[in-house]
Amino acid sequence: MRQSTLLKKFDITINEDWSFAESRSVEHFTHGYHRYPAKFIPQIVKKLIEKYTVKGDKIVDVFAGCGTTLVESKLHGRRSEGVDINPVAELITRTKIAAIEPEILISEFEALKHQFDSYDSNQIYIADNHPRIDYWFEQSQKNKIAYLYQIILNNECLTQKDFFLCALSNILKNCSKWLQTSTKPQIDPKKPIRDPFDALVFQISRMLKKNEEFFNELKAHNNLNTPCIIKLADARKTGIRANSADAIITSPPYVTSYEYADIHQLTGYWYDYIQDLPEFRRNFIGTFYSNNKDVEMEIPLAKEIVQALLPISKKSAGEVANYFRDMLAVISEMRRILKPNGVVCIVVGNTTMKNVKIQSAEVFAQMLYIQGLHVEEVIKRKIPFKLIPTIRDEKTGKFTTLTSENKKLVYPEEFIIIARKPLLN
Numbered sequence: 380m381r382q383s384t385l386l387k388k389f390d391i392t393i394n395e396d397w398s399f400a401e402s403r404s405v406e407h408f409t410h411g412y413h414r415y416p417a418k419f420i421p422q423i424v425k426k427l428i429e430k431y432t433v434k435g436d437k438i439v440d441v442f443a444g445c446g447t448t449l450v451e452s453k454l455h456g457r458r459s460e461g462v463d464i465n466p467v468a469e470l471i472t473r474t475k476i477a478a479i480e481p482e483i484l485i486s487e488f489e490a491l492k493h494q495f496d497s498y499d500s501n502q503i504y505i506a507d508n509h510p511r512i513d514y515w516f517e518q519s520q521k522n523k524i525a526y527l528y529q530i531i532l533n534n535e536c537l538t539q540k541d542f543f544l545c546a547l548s549n550i551l552k553n554c555s556k557w558l559q560t561s562t563k564p565q566i567d568p569k570k571p572i573r574d575p576f577d578a579l580v581f582q583i584s585r586m587l588k589k590n591e592e593f594f595n596e597l598k599a600h601n602n603l604n605t606p607c608i609i610k611l612a613d614a615r616k617t618g619i620r621a622n623s624a625d626a627i628i629t630s631p632p633y634v635t636s637y638e639y640a641d642i643h644q645l646t647g648y649w650y651d652y653i654q655d656l657p658e659f660r661r662n663f664i665g666t667f668y669s670n671n672k673d674v675e676m677e678i679p680l681a682k683e684i685v686q687a688l689l690p691i692s693k694k695s696a697g698e699v700a701n702y703f704r705d706m707l708a709v710i711s712e713m714r715r716i717l718k719p720n721g722v723v724c725i726v727v728g729n730t731t732m733k734n735v736k737i738q739s740a741e742v743f744a745q746m747l748y749i750q751g752l753h754v755e756e757v758i759k760r761k762i763p764f765k766l767i768p769t770i771r772d773e774k775t776g777k778f779t780t781l782t783s784e785n786k787k788l789v790y791p792e793e794f795i796i797i798a799r800k801p802l803l804n
């Protein structure tokens with residue numbers, strides 16, 4: 380296939396079957412445990428699993444995020460394995476894929492609540508904390524969170540520590556000074572801050588219901604023991620066995636928009652995942668902080684985009700070049716992992732940066748082609764407005780809120796690229 384024919388595959392109308400605008404919930408089962416920016420809507424993954432895999436197949440996600448692909452794989456009786464570079468993503472996913480006997484969790488929650496009464500506001504429960512914790516939290520909230528963290532870690536009755544740590548992680552934003560409506564690290568001096576004890580009880584109660592729903596569904600279909608693994612690893616070098624996946628279902632990070640390392644810094648500081656934020660950010664793909672100056676590109680369309688950006692902003696050109704270079708390494712790794720005849724489904728949106736169109740979807744298709752994978756189908760889908768923040772700030776180029784005066788619509792639609800590894804290598 381010629382490259383120009385390949386690019387024509389993107390010149391299509393929206394397929395309404397993939398919009399899921401009428402879907403009632405994206406938070407069912409354990410999907411709703413924890414907020415996570417740009418997570419999949421589970422309905423897309425479900426439809427891809429049903430279309431491209433059969434029971435017993437193995438599905439991989441190399442950008443597992445909060446584990447949507449893994450949860451759906453388990454629900455469908457498909458084995459699965461995921462990696463993510465973000466330890467917060469690993470914790471959330473590990474918790475979401477572990478269906479626990481509901482009675483166990485209920486009694487452990489009771490044991491935990493008993494210890495709430497022993498909290499003494501005159502006692503200091505945290506001495507040697509990361510200095511950024513003081514920046515984000517009021518003293519009273521900080522002390523209560525420190526107490527809750529300690530009783531989760533030290534209570535010997537708790538066998539399901541991940542479950543309670545995941546719950547605590549999800550309330551940190553509400554209990555901090557972080558502007559509630561923003562993913563950007565920004566203080567809201569007027570924020571009504573939640574009480575950590577109340578917030579945790581509410582959060583755990585929600586999660587208990589979701590765990591029960593997930594557990595019962597898996598049990599009813601005999602899928603409780605379907606293998607499902609999450610690991611902390613780099614998508615460019617996953618350690619997943621070669622030729623082992625029947626399907627890869629994934630959505631890469633967008634280019635310089637969500638800074639996952641920064642977004643998850645509250646959990647990162649409390650759980651000792653972060654000592655030094657710049658160092659922690661280093662291996663995240665798509666970051667604004669890349670400082671790359673090498674703009675040589677081997678993929679034709681990537682080269683055009685980077686060349687168009689160069690006279691406008693050397694920094695942006697370097698970031699985009701770095702992103703595409705990293706993504707080429709990921710696509711090569713995906714090819715290695717796939718079985719012959721295995722399929723990869725990549726969900727990706729295009730965007731603009733400094734008024735230059737960044738056609739990531741088309742660039743990925745060229746990369747798949749260059750890696751010897753055959754692009755079978757391209758689906759264009761509308762993103763229901765309520766599900767994903769689709770607004771960029773015109774000045775900073777970062778995602779922003781609907782109310783911002785510099786807002787500019789991005790990602791109103793996205794593509795699902797389906798490509799197959801040939802039978803013969």
Ligand SMILES: C[S@@+](CC[C@H](N)C(=O)[O-])C[C@H]1O[C@@H](n2cnc3c(N)ncnc32)[C@H](O)[C@@H]1O
Pocket residue numbers: 415416417418419420441442443444445446447448462463464465468612613614615629630631632633639662663664665
């Ligand atoms: C768009 S999100 C994936 C969301 C996921 N589909 C879900 O439903 O939660 C992209 C993910 O890529 C991860 N990531 C960024 N750089 C990475 C790298 N080098 N290796 C693996 N994961 C990486 C981020 O931590 C983030 O979780």
